[in-house]
Amino acid sequence: MECGCLKDKVVNFVKLILGQIGKHKKLAGVLFIILVAVGLVGGKKFWHYVESSEFCGSCHEMDVHYDSFMSSKHHNEHVHSCHNCHIGPGLKGFLHAKLSDGAHDSFEHMRKTYLTSANSDLFIEIAEDSVPIVNGNCLRCHTDNEEYTKDKTHLERVAQSKRKGEGGVLENFFCTDCHIGVVHPSWSADVYKAYAEKKIPPFGTFSENDCYACHRYATPEVVKEWTNSPHSKSGVSCLECHGNDHGQIVERGGRVLPSKCGVCHVTMYNDFAQSRHYKGRVVAEIGGVAVSTKDAKMRKDCEECHVLGLNKSWDVGPGGSCEGCHPKHLFSRSSASEAKVCENCHIGGPVHAQLDMSVKSIHGRLYGRWKEEGNIKLRCQSCHSDPYSHHNFNRNVSLLSD
Structure with a gap:
């Protein structure tokens, strides 16, 4: 009975409202327009507010992220809010950010997760599935704005670079792999920067990302060379060549043994291992003692040329080095075949009475002319490479004087 009365009251109230609207149509129309206008203006303001950095920083958990962004170089006329980096293009990108990341962070905020003593020092971190979105925005912004892009080719190289994920599966290489801590605080990034500025080589074992993030400060050109190399496109990281023990890397001066290269480049290594470059030869006699190119006690100025076969006390095996011909970290095959690479060691002259490859020689003049014509014949x-061998240059060496 009570339910029926309530229903009748509601129906009568609705009829009364509709009756009043019917009597005052113009007034009702004006009020409706005002309500719609207020809704649109208010909705627009609310929309802009939820897209602002102030909205993101309104939760205490985001204080450190908000403060660091506002004081960073990324807070400028091009990047004026968090959304420029953290939200992908279109409605899909907006919904993903709000319904995935935003909903998760709001839930953790309501649970007061970051207020507990156990988690009081934790940062809210970006979700893994949002990392590609951030990096996509990096490429978009730095491609469109030349003012913030010193080297566009670097962006192209990074886009082609790969890294090995779980199970050895190749994954995309991201800007944030190197540029950690650029906008938001990162304990590790601050440490890397301090190491680089003070030129202090860190000791201990490190991960692949540590290499990129630290050497972005310490040796930025090395990182750029690597991103332009075949290794980066194949997902061959620093660890696979240098190992993860930085103390050992420093001790060896960053040198990588040919045997390590030979793990992948088997044919080239086997050919090189049969060459005089690798096996060494007697190059001088000092005090009645023959000095070989593999002598670990060779003078420093001799080591510059004889690095191909030089053996150090810590070498496992015959020693040697592929870096004598192949530029470090770039590993360019075309660069290694340039005449100037050979000329670095085969300098001619009375002490090393080998073929003079300079511009004064017939070979040098021909090579220079062909290079200018764009047709190196x-x-x-x-002459010196075995036709059936990649890296054994013993052929015709008997034509050279000792």
Whole structure:
């Protein structure tokens, strides 16, 4: 009975409202327009507010992120809010950010997760599935704005670079792998920067990301060379060549043994291992003692040339080095076949009475002319490389005087 009365009251109230609207149509129309206008203006203001950095920083958990962004170089006329980096293009990107990341962070905020003593020092971190969105925005912004892009080719190289994920599966290489701590605080990034500025080599074992993030400060050109190398496109990281023990890396001067290269480049290594470059040869006699190119006690100025076969006390095996011909970290095959690479060691002259490859020689003049014409017909390897071997240059060496 009571339910029926309530229902009748509601129906009568609705009829009364509709009756009043019917009597005052103009007034009702004006009020409706005002309500719609207020809704649109208020909705627009609310929309802009939820897109602002102030809204993101309104929760105490985001204080440190908000403060660091506002004081960073990224807070400028191009990047005026968190959304410029953290939200992908279109409605899909907005919904993903709000319904995935935003909903998760809001839930943790309501649970007061970051207020507990156990988690009081934790940062809210970006979700893994949002990392590609941030990096996509990096590329978009730095491609569109030349003012913030010193080297566009670097962006292209990074886009082609790969890294090995779980199970050895190749994954995309991201800007944030190197540029950690650029906008938001990162304990590790601050440490890396301090190491680089003070030129202090860190000791201990490190991960792949540690290499990129630290050497972005310490040796930025090395990182750029690597991103332009075949290794980066194949997901071959620093650890696979240098190992993860930084103390050992420093002790060896960053040198990588040919045997390590030979793990992947088997044919090239086997050929090189049969060459005089690798096996060494007697180059001088000092005080009645023959000095070989593999002598660990060779003078420093000799080591510059004889690095191909030089053996150090810590070498496992015969020693040697691929870096004598292949530029470090770039590993360019075309650069290694340039005549100037051979000329770095085969300098000619009375002490090293080998073929003079300078511009004064017939070979040098021909090579220089062909290079200018863009048609190099003859290289050092044309005469000295075995046609069935990649890296053994013993052929025709008997033509050279000792």
